[in-house]
Structure formats: structure tokens, C-alpha cells
Amino acid sequence: ETGVTQSPTHLIKTRGQQVTLRCSSQSGHNTVSWYQQALGQGPQFIFQYYREEENGRGNFPPRFSGLQFPNYSSELNVNALELDDSALYLCASSLTTSGAYNEQFFGPGTRLTVL
């Protein structure tokens, strides 16, 4: 069983540029959540995708956007990069079923540095 994978591992961009981060969900999972983890902080929820639709969003501006594909993989896009966007971006996949909480499995993350 393949776990959650993310690419690239590291990325350096300059202010104002755009970036796309990718996530492949664990086999059998249908939901992907994205989190931003600034240095020394806990992860902050960005948004979640379920069945290719956004299913919940945290307190992030519209320049943070995403996609989920029919194979349940996902992309996170960030436009007009700012220095404060420098962080570790974590993707987590889960199998959404009705009722109880569904455990999220995290990938290793993409480290984004904005200069």
C-alpha cells in the first residue's frame, strides 16, 4: 500500500511568483486536506477536497486555491507569493465515510521558501 506522497520536496520562489504543489493520496482514500506549517508552529488548515469539490476552508486568502482530480490526487496553487508564505505545506488523505472521524494520513510535506 502506497502512502501519501508530495512533490516537490523543496522549492524556492521569489515574491510575486506562482507555485503549484502536488499530492498523491493513499490508495483507497477519496479526500485530501492541505495544511500550512510555518517554522516553529503547528499546521494550519488551508482547505479540503472531497469528490473534486472544496469541502471546507480555513482562514486563507483566495490566492490559495486547489484542485482534486478523478484519481483523488490534488494540487495546491498559490498566486502572488509573499514572504510569509514560506512554510512546510502538508497534504493529508483520508477516506470520508458518514459518521465518525476519519483518520488523516500525512505526507512528508513540501518545503517552500519565498525570497
Add this chain to the structure above:
Amino acid sequence: GDSVTQMEGPVTLSEEAFLTINCTYTATGYPSLFWYVQYPGEGLQLLLKATKADDKGSNKGFEATYRKETTSFHLEKGSVQVSDSAVYFCALSEGTDKLIFGTGTRLQVFP
């Protein structure tokens, strides 16, 4: 809104010492509670969870009890090892849409 507060680190212990990492939460409903661990260079791993009051989560010698009356979920281990050195995050979820994390506590265990 919902939030999680955990003790600041780093926590520095000798091998075989007793560990406690405090975590308290604020929530409008009845959340599920979690402890995640992050080893250097790796993503988050679920360590243990509890879904209702008085539940005790346990895994790999770690334990935490969901205390509704004190809104707490403190992490404990009776005898830590060097391999337990990592960052520990307390988190809650009031549904399936998102996890809310604390700021993390770094644990350093020395031989």
C-alpha cells in the same frame, strides 16, 4: 473559535524519565482529540486519539485521557527513550473537515 494550547518546549529529559506534555483545548461541541508526532524530516504521524470524554488513547507506551471537566488531554509516558525525541502536537477535530493543532512541543531525550 476552537483552539488548542500546549506547553512550550523544549522538554529535555534523560532516558527512562517520566514524560508529561500538557494540552488543553477550547471547543464549542464535543471534539475528538489527538496526539501527533513529527520526527525530523518527516510528516505527521498519528500517535493516539480519543473520541469521547473519559476515553484513554494509548500507543507505543504513550497515553492520554480525554478529560472533559478540565478540557485537557495530557500526554504521558512512563519511561522515555532517545528514539522518542521528536515534536509532539496536540490536535482536535469537531468533524471530518479539519484538524486544529497546537503549536507543538519539542522533546529531547538524552542517554
